[in-house]
Amino acid sequence: MQTEGVDARRAVDELKELAELTGGPDGARRVAWTEEWEKAREWFRGKLEEIEGITEIETDEAGNVWATAPGDSEKAVILGGHIDSVPNGGWLDGALNVVGALEVMRALAPRQRPVALRLVDWADEEGARFGRSLFGSSATAGILDPEEVRGLKDKDGVALPDALAEHGVELDRMNESHKQLENAAAYLELHIEQGPVLERMDLPLGVVLGTFGVERHAVRFTGQHAHSGSTPMDVRRDAFIAAARSAIEFRDDARRRDDVRATTGFVNVSPAIVTAFNGWCEMSLDQRALDPEVLASMLDAAYDATERIATEEDVSVEWERLWRIEPILFDEELIGLAEEAVNEVAGTSHRLPSGPLHDAASMAPLMPTVMLFVKSLRGLSHTKDEDTPEEDLELSVQALHRLAVKTMDWAR
Numbered sequence: 227m228q229t230e231g232v233d234a235r236r237a238v239d240e241l242k243e244l245a246e247l248t249g250g251p252d253g254a255r256r257v258a259w260t261e262e263w264e265k266a267r268e269w270f271r272g273k274l275e276e277i278e279g280i281t282e283i284e285t286d287e288a289g290n291v292w293a294t295a296p297g298d299s300e301k302a303v304i305l306g307g308h309i310d311s312v313p314n315g316g317w318l319d320g321a322l323n324v325v326g327a328l329e330v331m332r333a334l335a336p337r338q339r340p341v342a343l344r345l346v347d348w349a350d351e352e353g354a355r356f357g358r359s360l361f362g363s364s365a366t367a368g369i370l371d372p373e374e375v376r377g378l379k380d381k382d383g384v385a386l387p388d389a390l391a392e393h394g395v396e397l398d399r400m401n402e403s404h405k406q407l408e409n410a411a412a413y414l415e416l417h418i419e420q421g422p423v424l425e426r427m428d429l430p431l432g433v434v435l436g437t438f439g440v441e442r443h444a445v446r447f448t449g450q451h452a453h454s455g456s457t458p459m460d461v462r463r464d465a466f467i468a469a470a471r472s473a474i475e476f477r478d479d480a481r482r483r484d485d486v487r488a489t490t491g492f493v494n495v496s497p498a499i500v501t502a503f504n505g506w507c508e509m510s511l512d513q514r515a516l517d518p519e520v521l522a523s524m525l526d527a528a529y530d531a532t533e534r535i536a537t538e539e540d541v542s543v544e545w546e547r548l549w550r551i552e553p554i555l556f557d558e559e560l561i562g563l564a565e566e567a568v569n570e571v572a573g574t575s576h577r578l579p580s581g582p583l584h585d586a587a588s589m590a591p592l593m594p595t596v597m598l599f600v601k602s603l604r605g606l607s608h609t610k611d612e613d614t615p616e617e618d619l620e621l622s623v624q625a626l627h628r629l630a631v632k633t634m635d636w637a638r
């Protein structure tokens with residue numbers, strides 16, 4: 227389908243250009259706060275500078291880069307993404323968002339608009355070097371506490387504040403970037419799915435309902451370890467067996483529900499020798515759902531299951547919360563517009579939740595927000611094997627273009 231003014235093929239070519247410049251056989255190397263990242267951003271800025279109608283390109287206090295094409299009113303529709311990658315990352319995660327948005331700016335910036343159109347390249351979405359993801363977008367959203375991250379160091383012992391300073395960012399001033407959102411009317415983000423859902427349904431594009439809420443716990447069982455030869459089966463207080471039975475219950479509970487996740491990631495046992503059963507076992511449980519009530523009921527069910535199993539296995543159980551985040555729901559009206567846009571370019575659409583967090587999750591509490599997903603082959607991401615068919619990438623850029631036009635009209 228022809229979408230006026232947008233050259234989606236050029237976006238694909240530019241993605242390849244970027245991959246050539248800052249990637250290679252081992253994958254993308256655009257880790258935030260490094261030279262390769264600066265190189266990618268310089269390339270990107272050069273492209274922005276050539277676009278007629280963009281009157282301002284600036285870097286805010288958090289290191290995010292903003293390009294603005296003013297409109298008839300002060301209100302602004304924002305297109306967001308991140309050019310940074312994980313080490314040995316893919317060519318599309320984050321890069322598709324900004325390079326697709328670049329092409330949309332090229333099509334729309336030279337024309338008259340009811341509202342301003344802005345593009346933001348968020349700094350350090352991945353948190354690959356210092357372990358704090360959504361870095362730039364949470365600073366701008368005003369939810370980054372400098373004290374929480376001040377002590378972070380990379381694997382070479384470089385302190386976060388020093389690395390930021392090398393790139394002209396002062397930790398204590400990052401939250402001042404909040405003023406960028408003064409006239410923000412809506413936030414749009416295109417991203418690869420990073421999962422297998424769209425591919426399994428044989429669909430190129432989907433509309434994202436929001437990002438999963440997460441409940442993350444450590445569950446510890448304590449019994450008594452003893453000799454594997456001398457201890458009859460019916461008197462054992464085997465903590466590992468209690469944990470294993472629990473893991474299966476967590477999995478089965480999630481399977482009975484619609485589109486939720488439950489994962490046991492780590493399992494540690496003691497004494498972990500071949501001649502004894504384990505008197506102590508610690509496991510993780512990571513539960514995810516889009517509906518807060520569903521998430522709460524999953525947690526209740528898991529808690530009850532471990533209590534029951536602990537009694538049956540004659541061990542004790544204790545829970546410790548490691549982390550949690552509420553589900554973040556995107557805007558109903560923008561979801562509708564996104565569905566229209568996807569239907570127009572692909573003929574069919576699908577609504578799905580996002581498992582991973584994205585910068586859009588930082589923006590959604592502050593303004594109407596929506597995301598588009600494009601199919602990921604084999605559901606792979608954060609690896610050099612990450613890929614999407616080029617014709618689907620082109621459709622995704624066309625859909626973002628249409629969504630931007632519709633949203634500017636809606637926001638006027």
Ligand SMILES: [Zn+2]
Nearest residue numbers: 319320351417
């Ligand atoms: Zn990403």
